[in-house]
Amino acid sequence: MKVVIIDDELKARNLLRVLLEENCPQITEIHEACDLPSGVAKINKESPDIVFLDIEMPGYSGIQILDFFTPDQITFQIIFTTAYSEYAIKAFELNAIDYLLKPLRDEQLEVAVNKAITQIDKSRVSERLEELKNTLHVNNIRKIGLPVSNGVLFVALEEIIMMEADRMYTRVFTRSSGELLVSKPLKFFVQHLEQMVEFYKPHRSYLINLKHIKQYVNQDGGYIIMDNEKSVNISKDKKDEFFEVMNH
Template sequence: MKAVIIDDEQKARRLLRLLLEENCPQITAIETAEDLPKGVALINKFQPDIVFLDIEMPGYSGIQLLEFFTPEQINFEVIFTTAYAEYAIKAFELNAIDYLLKPLRHDQLETAVQKAIQQIGQSKVSERLEELRNTLKVSNIRKIGLPVSNGVLFVELDDVIMMEADRMYTKVFTTGDGELLVSKPMKFFTDILEDVREFYRPHRSFVINLKHIKQYVNQDGGYIIMDNQKLVGISKDKKDEFFQVMQG
């Protein structure tokens, strides 16, 4: 069987190829592409049985695969890869589309490949992808509502740098609106961000966006410098976990 991997991150492409080679002997040929247009050209040339497709890529989302093929041309199974569990998992499961959550695990991959092999030719992939696209239109909301003095400010999750507990309030530091004092305790945010993989709690007083880490300093017990130059401490019992998360 043949597979195509489409992912804008070179590290992710290499890791998935390695995991396939080590754990999925049914797949004997693998090609990779760094974006959706190149991936489409590769699919047309290579005629894969399975396509591993990152759902979040610059330029084109993976779900836009439907714009490049007619329903009859999609004669391969699709397995999406995603780091964004909070909206994607429910949408995938509702529409019988397989997915792999980053960081990838070999057991998860083996199960997904086995399932994809069993499904080949059994149902129209294009119909399942269309339903997935419709579901994501209503559930792909990447904003958070912050209660502020004159109402609720909606901020893109990617624009949230970090949060700092301030008794019954929380300081939210953003790229566009600076520092905001929000009338919610930290627990409110840890609960709603629990499944949002880019947010991490290195210390009981802080929640950080891993995308906005600038540096780790191995002094004074160890601390993190964020993109806004704020310093964030790491609890002793969180250090090993933090490095595992960052290396994942």
Template sequence: MKVVIIDDEPKARKLLEILVKENCPKITEILTAEDLLSGVEIIKKERPQIVFLDIEMPEHSGLEIFDFIESKTYNFEIIFTTAYSEYAIKAFELSAVDYLLKPLRADKLVDAIEKAIHNIGKSHINIKLDELQKSLKSSDFKKIGLPVADGIKFVNFEDIILLKADGMYTKVSIQNGSELLISKPLKHFETLLDAIPTFYRPHRSYLINLKFIQEYVKSDGGYIIMDNDESVSISKDKKDEFLTIVQNIG
């Protein structure tokens, strides 16, 4: 398996090359480039399976890669290497784009490569990058990338009715009546959506969009009925808090 490392910092390229050689036996060839355009030429010639791509480089950002290469012609996964702020990392996660934070860690690198190998040919990286660029240009994130069997489905926050834990998976109910089973635990989405005030976790198994509450029922200890007619439990220690929130909304 072949990888390309594109980074304008020689030390960063060398460190990543060493980490890959020492920790990733599936990688048999490593090629490097000091800027985006020379990296694109290597990609066109060598057709790697994985590209490590720095974001902040002179002349061209790593995010511009598909301005110089036809994504449908080349089948590779991208792992961004970045020292971006927490705000930008939120954009990466919402767009379902893989990244490694600098300084790099071997365990995170191994996980990222294994994930990339699994996703080769089915993750639609060009679509994810388009959503990422929109998010990075805006302080108001509007969509979340949900990894599904054949790629990534981008859904508006305001269209999500609720999310329900299903073991290490999460069922996402959407306003159009569809339901997606996502291979991420509910805690993952609670962290991603913590800045969206309409999302609330009334129970360890549910994360709901408050704007889709249809009714609160006092009987049987109290529970919520959502607009899609699904009943949602409320933990005892969350009941008073939930009622206060609902009354303030009203």
């Protein structure tokens, strides 16, 4: 059997390849792609039985695979790989779409592959994908609720420039709403956002949106300047990782 892995993270692709080789002997060919358009080209060339698809990638969401194929062309099974929230996982389950939660585990993978094999040629994957797309409201779930003094403010993730710890509170700096003092510790937001590709924790006191980095200053031990002109420290042990993330 053939599979195609579509994931923008090289480490994630390598891990999945190793887990497949070690746990799924029925899979004899593994092909890889680093984004959705090149993944589509690989699918057209190789005609895989199963596609492992990261749902959150720069440029295209994995769910947009529907934009590249007609319903009749999706003859392969899809297993999404995701670090998404509990809400999104419910959407997968509601629409009978298989998924693997990152970090991946071998027993989880084996079950998903065996299930996919039994479903090949038995179900219209495109119909379930369309329903998943409707359930997810892809653009709308890219928001987070921030508890503020007079209620909950829902902010689009791309609006968030950075977050800064303030004891048991967090200062959230946004493009449109300015600075917000939120009654949650930074740890809460790290747990919910750090798995999303645009968010990164360079220091114990900060969580930043990589899309809003303005400059890296190689002075005073090195620090980051964000789009709102705020300076952010980088821990000594995070510098190499930071540059690796930025150059990925």
